[in-house]
Amino acid sequence: MQKHTIDHTLRATWQAVAKLYNEEAGKYGATMAVAFTLLNIDKKGTPSTTLGPKMGMEATSLSRTLKKMEEQKLIRREKHQEDGRSVLIFLTDLGIEMRNLSKEKVISFNENVNKNLDAEKIAHFFEVSETILNLIHQRKIFNKN
Amino acid sequence: MQKHTIDHTLRATWQAVAKLYNEEAGKYGATMAVAFTLLNIDKKGTPSTTLGPKMGMEATSLSRTLKKMEEQKLIRREKHQEDGRSVLIFLTDLGIEMRNLSKEKVISFNENVNKNLDAEKIAHFFEVSETILNLIHQRKIFNKN
Numbered sequence: 001m002q003k004h005t006i007d008h009t010l011r012a013t014w015q016a017v018a019k020l021y022n023e024e025a026g027k028y029g030a031t032m033a034v035a036f037t038l039l040n041i042d043k044k045g046t047p048s049t050t051l052g053p054k055m056g057m058e059a060t061s062l063s064r065t066l067k068k069m070e071e072q073k074l075i076r077r078e079k080h081q082e083d084g085r086s087v088l089i090f091l092t093d094l095g096i097e098m099r100n101l102s103k104e105k106v107i108s109f110n111e112n113v114n115k116n117l118d119a120e121k122i123a124h125f126f127e128v129s130e131t132i133l134n135l136i137h138q139r140k141i142f143n144k145n
Numbered sequence: 146m147q148k149h150t151i152d153h154t155l156r157a158t159w160q161a162v163a164k165l166y167n168e169e170a171g172k173y174g175a176t177m178a179v180a181f182t183l184l185n186i187d188k189k190g191t192p193s194t195t196l197g198p199k200m201g202m203e204a205t206s207l208s209r210t211l212k213k214m215e216e217q218k219l220i221r222r223e224k225h226q227e228d229g230r231s232v233l234i235f236l237t238d239l240g241i242e243m244r245n246l247s248k249e250k251v252i253s254f255n256e257n258v259n260k261n262l263d264a265e266k267i268a269h270f271f272e273v274s275e276t277i278l279n280l281i282h283q284r285k286i287f288n289k290n
Contacts, residue, residue, distance in 0.1 A: 004271075005251060005254075005255045006254070006255050006258050006259075006267070006270070007162055007166075007251060007254055007255065009270075009271060009274045010155070010158055010159045010162055010274075011159055011162075011163075012201065012274075012278070013155055013159075013274040013277055013278060014155045014156055014158075014159040015201060016277070016278055016281050017152055017155055017156075017277065017281070018156075019281075020281050020286060021152075024287060056157065056160060105287065106150060106152060108286065108287050109150075109151070109152055109286050109287070110150045110151050110152065112280060112285060112286050112287075113151050113273075113276065113277055113280065113286075114151075116276050116280060117272070117273055117276055120269070121269040121272055121273055122151070122273060124265070124266040124269035124270060124273075125151070125154075125269060125270050125273040125274075126149075126154060127262070127266055128258075128262055128266055128267060128269075128270040129154045129155075129157075129158040129270075131258065131261050131262055132158055132161070132162065132258055133157070133158060133161055135257060135258065135261060136161050136162070136164075136165050140257060141165060141253065141254050141257050141258075142169060142250065142253050142254070142257075
């Protein structure tokens with residue numbers, strides 16, 4: 001029954017999800033990267049420097065996404081009141097609206113998957129993912145022992 | 146125990162695997178894309194036109210990868226004997242060697258993950274992935290019903 005390797009399945013499934021999210025975001029003139037960034041910006045303002053690490057995104061592609069989001073009036077940048085060198089990112093009203101929409105889509109995705117599978121299987125999916133992350137973290141993947 | 150959504154976990158896990166594979170490939174002057182392409186080229190020669198769809202890779206990024214692989218003497222291109230317009234891609238001896246190495250790495254990854262988890266959990270991981278792919282394929286993900 002198992003036709004593919006674990007890594008192949010992870011890649012194929014994530015790519016299909018990313019394609020779906022990008023298509024859905026495209027209906028609103030956005031991309032998955034924009035939606036994902038919106039979801040990571042706090043209503044109280046998020047320092048631009050913490051966003052990249054939080055999202056696991058490269059600095060260059062994040063700054064390109066933020067520039068686009070500023071042009072689309074989804075965010076605005078403000079100097080930090082106490083620390084003039086630091087910049088805070090805020091959502092505009094349009095940004096908040098699009099953030100809520102993005103959240104709905106993520107919830108809809110997860111609800112639909114959960115509805116179609118036993119809770120135990122989902123729990124095992126999380127456990128397998130966590131084990132993979134732990135093995136990578138412990139550098140045990142290419143270790144023969 | 147479940148801190149994240151399914152889509153978030155898929156993304157984080159695949160990104161960690163891709164990073165690991167890229168680091169490992171880097172030790173041999175390659176990238177994950179190169180290793181992945183090597184694994185998809187048949188010993189009897191693979192038509193360049195079938196490679197992209199087979200790998201789920203964009204034409205532009207595939208052609209960039211193939212150019213690099215030709216420069217590194219991992220592959221060579223030959224006109225198809227019967228159809229002069231079509232081009233076949235062959236592995237060089239170095240390409241075959243690197244293909245075998247890539248295969249070893251993929252096997253090592255999967256063996257280590259399998260060794261650390263019950264077969265039933267792995268089976269459920271595959272089942273969850275397959276269900277997600279089916280829901281996406283049937284366009285049922287953003288459907289409220």
